[in-house]
Amino acid sequence: MAVPADDKTLNLQDELSFPILLADRVIKSAQEAESSKQECSDLAMQVERLSHMLRSTVRLAALSAHPLYERPVRRIVADMAKNLERALTLIRKCKHSGVLRQVFSITTTADFRKVSNLLESSIGDMKWLLSIFDSEGTNLSLPPIASNDPILAWVWSYIATIQMGQLKDRTDAANELASLARDNDRNKKMIVEEGGIAPLLKLLKEGASAEAQIAAATALSNIATDKERVISIVQNLGVPIIVQVLGDSSTRVRIPVANLVARMAELYPEAQEEFARENATRPLVSTLSMGAVLDDPKLHLGKTTIHSLVQINKELTKNGKATSINDHNNSSSLLGRSHSSSTHYDGTSRGGHYNKKEREWETESPEVKLKVKVNCAEALWKLSKGSLENSKKIAETKGLLCLAKIIEVERGDLQLNCLMTVMEIAAVAASNSDLRRAAFKTNSPPAKAVFDQLLRVTQEGSSPRLQIPAIRAIGFLARTFPARERRIIGPLVVQLGNNNVEVATEAAVALGKFVSPENFNCVEHSKAVIEFDGIPPLMKLLEIQEQGPQMHGVVLLCYLALHFSNSKALEQAEALKALEGAARSVVAQNPDLRDLFARAIHQLTVYQDAAYPHRQPSAT
CATH class of the missing domain: 1.20.930 (Transcription Elongation Factor S-II; Chain A)
Known part of the structure; x- marks a missing residue:
């Protein structure tokens, strides 16, 4: 048998x-x-x-x-x-x-x-x-067993070459697999089923040549386009290999590897946590900070210690007032050993290797430098989305300061990706008070730098694509700002009247977080909204016959009515009439807002009845 x-x-x-x-x-x-x-x-x-x-x-x-x-x-x-x-x-x-x-x-x-x-x-x-x-190279002849499916024979041949061939042949075969994977999902599935992940990861890890690593990383990126295939990479212990390559490889290799990190993190939340365990954010932030210069080295300080002060003084004596982010983070890397016992800011050891990376960076073309930073920023964005651990690690490695600097000086996709990263970290901080206090304390230099850039982008109004994440980030951090911090409210009120409906709606959402009863300073913030003349643009937003803008505008108006029902601005804008007019349609779509509507209308009715005893009761 x-x-x-x-x-x-x-x-x-x-x-x-x-x-x-x-x-x-x-x-x-x-x-x-x-x-x-x-x-x-x-x-x-x-x-x-x-x-x-x-x-x-x-x-x-x-x-x-x-x-x-x-x-x-x-x-x-x-x-x-x-x-x-x-x-x-x-x-x-x-x-x-x-x-x-x-x-x-x-x-x-x-x-x-x-x-x-x-x-x-x-x-x-x-x-x-x-x-x-x-054979020395790939054999593209067809065996009878694969006569009806030639792709299968090619996949077998390429994988065999990657696993057993000479370096040049392995690189060529990895490039061919990348091309096949780019074509369609069936090819991707076949490569995974026929055991192609492990040889590609091995080729990536070996680092025999930059070309081989780029080919392997590109193939893996083209394969990792759905959750199941990302799981295959994780199960083949790919995350530690990818993070190691991010820290040790050349600039050109980090471009496809960072792209691979972004894809995996976006498609599989568990991969985010695997990357957090391997501290993937450290080499990503380090790459982003390459060549960046801050005007004030004191801004690098998180928790000031005698050791860090001594190191910074040495740097100032040696290099003058300007110092790069990388220089400082290498000098202060001892502070981070509680998070990573043997790695430094760039995920590598100190000494000749670090200097080699710096020299290599200086010789790269501007196009390569920009591309690797764009991809690293996107990877940070996807890693931080909904992930407390990755968001904490970005803040701990002085990543917020680096992101703020890039948002200030860069444009295009790099600026956008950094802005999206800040927004996602802010979103996590909105529901985690420890992160909020640690990363966004308003008197800390990194937080100040971030707030300055969020406000600048919000106010410039050059691109809704940038304004929307900036406004969202400010809204997520609403509970961070004290009552006396009025410089935040004014720009949001201005955007409430933005001609772009999406921007105006996001401003209403953000202001709603400031004046929500869940915010300890809601009364003071409500007063600021009214004093900055926010009622007129808010009433215009309510006139838009779209579900999103109208709903968020009505919620904001309800909160203001709860806190300042005796406001002349609300009376002059006929806020009660507006709420009564919007109540039926908005509540029909959002039944959970019924109680908020009722309380706001009641407050406005009581005030108007008290102010005008002979006023006829409004229809409810």
Whole structure:
């Protein structure tokens, strides 16, 4: 009885030994045949060729310097075993004689031809298999087993080359897999199913050449376009390898690797936490900070210690007043050892390696520098989204200061990605008071730098694409600002009247967080909104016949009415009438707002009835 070819408990040697034994039985049975001797002999010759090829494969597996790529071996050997069993069954029938021989002779001619064709296909499969293991480069011929699916043969050949070939051939094969993966999802799925992830990660980790690493990272990025495939990379222990390469590799290699991090983090939340455990944000922030210069080195301080002060004084004496983010973070890296016992700001060790990276950075073209920073900023954005651990680590590595500086001086995708990162960290801080206090304390230099840039982007009004995340970030941090911090409210009120409906709506949402009863300073912030003349643009927003703008505008108006129902501005704007007019449509879409509406309308009604005793009651 045949051993199941898909039994995963069998090692490759055992799986190859079964068809070898089966081939020996076929040859012996052919020698014992009493009828159709020539046909049996012809089959035996075919089987003997297969037996030699199988033994060559066993020797190759035993002597190869690299682990043999097993996937095509197992598929081809399993198919061959079925063909050998059919040959054995047919030849055993030829041991009959007499009347039985005459019965069987009627059907055996076609049967022999069919089995011979099957064995010939197995011979073609084995010739192809040995060729991909022995050849110097990739073999793009088609084995019979893949005649209906040539992509399968190419995938097998490329993976075998990546796992067992020479460096140049491995690089070329990785580039070919990247191209196949770019074509369609079926190819991506096939590469994963045929075991392509592990060899690509190995090629990436080895760092034999920048070209090989770029090819491997690009292939992995093209494969990692859905959750299941990202899970495959994580399960193959890809995250530690990726983070190591981010810290140790050349600038050009970090471009596709950072892109891979962004894709994995976006598609699989558990990957975010894996990257947090490996401290992936550290090399990303370090790359972003390359070449950046801050005007005041004291801004680098988080928790000031005697050690850090001594180090900074040494830097000032040596380098003058301006110092780079990287310089300081290397000098103060001892402060971060509670988070990473043996790594520094860029995720690497100090000394010659760090200087080498700096020198390499200086020689790179502006295009390469920009591209790697854009990708690293996007990776930070995706890592920080909804992740407390990654958001904390970005803040701990002085990442906020770096992000603020880039938002100030850069434009385009780099500025946007940094802004989105700040927004996502702010979103996490909105629901975590510890992060909010640690990262966004209003008197800390990094927080001040971030707030300044958020306000600047909000006020400039050059691009809604930038204004919206800036305004959202300010809104997320609403509970951070004390009552006396009025410089935040004014710009938001101005944007409440922005001609762009999305920007105006986001301003209403942000202001709603400032004046919400959940905000301890809601009364003072409400007063500031009214004093900055926020009621007129708010009433215009309510006139927009769209669900989003109208709802958020009405919520803001309700909060203001709760805190300042006696406001002349609300009275002059006929806020009560506006709320009553919007109540039915908004509450119908948002039933949870019914209580807020009722309380706001009641407050305004009570005030107006008290101020005007002869006023006719409003319809409710």
